[in-house]
Amino acid sequence: MFKFELQKTAKDSKARLGKIITPHGEIETPIFMPVGTRATVKTMTPEEVKDLGAQIILSNTYHLFLKPGMDIIEKAGGLHKFMNWDKPILTDSGGFQVFSLSGNRKITEEGVEFRSHIDGSKKFISPEVSIDIQNTLGSDIIMAFDECAPYPSSYEYIYDSMMRTTRWAERCKAHHTREDQALFGIIQGGMYKDLREISAKDLVSMDFPGYAVGGLSVGEPLEIMNEVLDHTTEFMPQNKPRYLMGVGSPDYLFEAVERGIDMADCVLPTRIARNGTVMTSQGKLVIKNAKYKEDFSPLDPECDCYTCRNYSRAYMRHLFNVDEILGLRLATIHNLRFLIKLMEDIRESIRGDYFLEFKSDFYRKYGYNK
Numbered sequence: 001m002f003k004f005e006l007q008k009t010a011k012d013s014k015a016r017l018g019k020i021i022t023p024h025g026e027i028e029t030p031i032f033m034p035v036g037t038r039a040t041v042k043t044m045t046p047e048e049v050k051d052l053g054a055q056i057i058l059s060n061t062y063h064l065f066l067k068p069g070m071d072i073i074e075k076a077g078g079l080h081k082f083m084n085w086d087k088p089i090l091t092d093s094g095g096f097q098v099f100s101l102s103g104n105r106k107i108t109e110e111g112v113e114f115r116s117h118i119d120g121s122k123k124f125i126s127p128e129v130s131i132d133i134q135n136t137l138g139s140d141i142i143m144a145f146d147e148c149a150p151y152p153s154s155y156e157y158i159y160d161s162m163m164r165t166t167r168w169a170e171r172c173k174a175h176h177t178r179e180d181q182a183l184f185g186i187i188q189g190g191m192y193k194d195l196r197e198i199s200a201k202d203l204v205s206m207d208f209p210g211y212a213v214g215g216l217s218v219g220e221p222l223e224i225m226n227e228v229l230d231h232t233t234e235f236m237p238q239n240k241p242r243y244l245m246g247v248g249s250p251d252y253l254f255e256a257v258e259r260g261i262d263m264a265d266c267v268l269p270t271r272i273a274r275n276g277t278v279m280t281s282q283g284k285l286v287i288k289n290a291k292y293k294e295d296f297s298p299l300d301p302e303c304d305c306y307t308c309r310n311y312s313r314a315y316m317r318h319l320f321n322v323d324e325i326l327g328l329r330l331a332t333i334h335n336l337r338f339l340i341k342l343m344e345d346i347r348e349s350i351r352g353d354y355f356l357e358f359k360s361d362f363y364r365k366y367g368y369n370k
């Protein structure tokens with residue numbers, strides 16, 4: 001039902017090629033996963049997401065639990081049917097969202113009491129509740145219920161939080177029964193290398209089919225993320241997928257792949273698209289800038305997406321200037337294609353043993369002065 005095949009590891013970095021096999025299809029790694037938090041990749045139809053080359057999308061337990069609620073999704077026959085997406089889906093467990101979205105919440109050993117960010121009503125999620133929700137959603141890869149501690153946090157806080165997350169992971173594993181879903185453990189430990197090692201070893205001993213590195217991309221400098229990540233992947237099994245949560249700009253993706261990460265997700269490309277910022281091979285571009293008023297070239301001359309093949313920067317600037325919905329869609333198509341294509345090129349560079357050269361060429365053109 002769920003399998004990971006490690007196909008190649010680079011000689012001069014920890015970058016690797018792999019393939020994940022799930023009941024809804026195969027996923028070539030390294031992979032970027034578009035986010036469809038509330039059962040839609042915002043402004044895109046599933047067919048458009050597929051045409052962009054997306055192999056798997058992400059959705060969120062927390063949001064779907066609140067709206068439309070599990071009753072409706074159950075009656076719809078699960079999330080795939082409900083949203084008309086027949087490829088793999090990964091669902092996050094609600095841990096991050098509860099801690100980052102709802103204001104007041106109470107964490108106990110049992111779980112987390114919080115108020116819905118929609119109507120303020122009292123809600124409760126525990127490891128068992130999170131697993132039950134994800135079982136109902138029917139996603140192919142589900143995540144353990146964890147606490148993503150804020151940055152910065154004290155050593156003591158991270159230690160207690162990480163140990164509780166490990167106890168919650170045990171409860172998730174004990175409660176999860178669906179054979180056709182792969183439950184990933186999530187490694188915590190903040191920015192403390194010794195705690196990352198403890199968390200990784202404890203979770204690896206529970207033998208999950210895959211592991212995520214949580215608690216990163218929470219505002220820490222990229223250098224710190226890199227250091228913590230480089231250390232953490234040392235304790236993650238070679239033969240299982242490694243998923244870095246919440247990462248989605250070109251540099252973060254390159255740095256993560258270089259340190260042995262296979263999967264990543266982020267709302268960034270779709271979110272910045274909706275406010276008119278697009279990623280191009282020459283760096284980011286804010287389309288509302290007056291300098292594009294009469295620029296009839298495509299967003300990115302090197303891009304093969306529908307938007308770049310059919311529309312100009314001047315037209316895109318016009319659409320954003322007059323708040324036309326088409327602008328949101330065309331910019332989203334471009335940004336998603338840009339990252340999906342980047343991951344295709346990264347996979348090709350690992351296959352051909354030129355990943356590090358590809359990375360430095362890309363950084364130079366994109367304007368990263370690293």
Ligand SMILES: Nc1nc(=O)c2cc3nc(NCCN4CCCCC4)[nH]c3cc2[nH]1
Nearest residue numbers: 092093095096148214215216217245246268
């Ligand atoms: N269950 C769970 N556990 C985590 O530790 C976690 C850690 C995460 N870190 C992020 N970062 C997202 C950063 N993102 C950047 C672009 C704007 C919106 C926020 N997402 C995460 C999701 C996560 N989910």
Ligand SMILES: [Zn+2]
Nearest residue numbers: 303305308334
């Ligand atoms: Zn494009």
